[in-house]
Amino acid sequence: MKKISSSFLSGALASALIFGVPLAAQADGHEGMDVPKINATIVLKGLENPWDMAFLPDGTMFYTEKCKGLSVRTKDGTVNALYGVKGSSGYAATGDDLFCEAQAGVLGVVPDRHFAKNRILYLYSSSMKYRGDGCKTNFERCDGNIVMRFKVSDDLKSVSDRTDIVTDIQYKPFKSNQPFGDPGAHNGGRLRVGPGGYLWVAGGDRHRGVCPQDPALLCGKVLRIDMDGKAHPDNNPPEGFDKRIYTYGHRNVQGIDFRPSDGKAFTAEHGPWHNDEITALVNGGNAGWDPAQNTGGRGECPDEYCGYEPNQKEGMDPAVRAAYTPMSDTRFKDLMPATWNNNGFSQGTGSAAFLKGSNWGIYEGRLAVGIMGIGFGGTPPGSRIDMISITPDGLGINGITRMPLGFSKRFRGLVMGPDNALYVSVDAGEIYKVTAESMK
């Protein structure tokens, strides 16, 4: 054996010498891999729950703080506070109907694709303006989230011409006896502009059992709309559904982005003590979340919401929970199966962005996913950013690599900048710029 090994090694060495191939490359192929050098630096700090960011081509960065409002950091680093919630100070203007409460507040922001010409910016927030009489209990529709359209001034110091283009996204008005049961729960809120320039709005189920599968309510849905809030003409929800709905059956989507190679939309959403999920969206598809009571083999549930059953306040095997109220219920024929389910864990999967640019080396094209992590019931906290390689069909993954940042925080918002850096907001109050340097 020893002699054979020696002969083999001699042969390999001879081959390497003859063909000029390094031994390391022959051994495992790593020689040709471009593993980028990743580094994080702080862009802004001392913020109050920064939630989302959006960029112009010159590096101008709009950002939101959940309980304060919308601001912009210009390319020279100047910060202008543009539009605040009721009672906020220092903003050029305030919306007296805007407010924050628990998970709700001023959330998603994104510029129109023709911003350079029209100066239009979209903003998602909780609002008192359209509640009407529908918020007397947690079991009414309660329209408490809106999408606004603004015009941004040329000097980036103010916004004007507010138009509310979506006024009927539901909101949880009262506390309930649920985990995280405060008002404003499961409020969704991410906005992105997708292929063709249409606006995508990611929603949550607002702790109401009937929301995700209801044809008329916008809670637990992903919308695809135009700049006036009207449905994309090709949206294909089931018969009788609101035409603005692109997909339904969601729990709480806080991440959405579009794969650079084919424009396909992927969402990231929180699981209920089990199964955070990444999902490849299909026009008119059902993500499979149905926390309604008296359905799917379940009986009555606390506050008519089975989302944390069968045991909502104590730790138990996530697989048992998943069997009781699945994130992706296979009884639905139009189910969009999950691309990834976080190994069965719920760790607070929040935001997601595809990594763009050759500087990301072997990670280019992967989906970066921000995970916040609370470590309940034996689940490891896992505050991290995962870089997930998704299969071409979008139905599975090739592998996951944890982004080597050297620190852990609650990674709330992820978005690519025009400089091919990943910008990341963390709940502690910072916005980081994460750069990748190709080693080629």
Add this chain to the structure above:
Amino acid sequence: MLRFSSTLLVLTALISPQTAYSADKALGEIRYNETCINCHGPAGKGVASYPKVSGQEISYTTAKLEAYRKGIEQGSNSFLMIPMAKPLTDEEIANLAVYLKDAKYVVE
């Protein structure tokens, strides 16, 4: 003088039995960073919908943690806090309380 000091020490021990354990701020920080930080953020500053827990009097934090440890509900996220507080020892609660009183978040 010596007699006066001895008397004072005995009186102090009788009035505040907690002084039997001298709380350790550094150990409190280590314990905080093991689990508490995941929800309450660095240095107890409070993040997302999880409240700020720094800057409170030691007696306040101690009482809250002891109540959670007993399984007493105190707000909407008690289901999270009760299992977290259950395994805490008296010493750990004392260390956490003294650490959180003056904890300040410094961005590195």
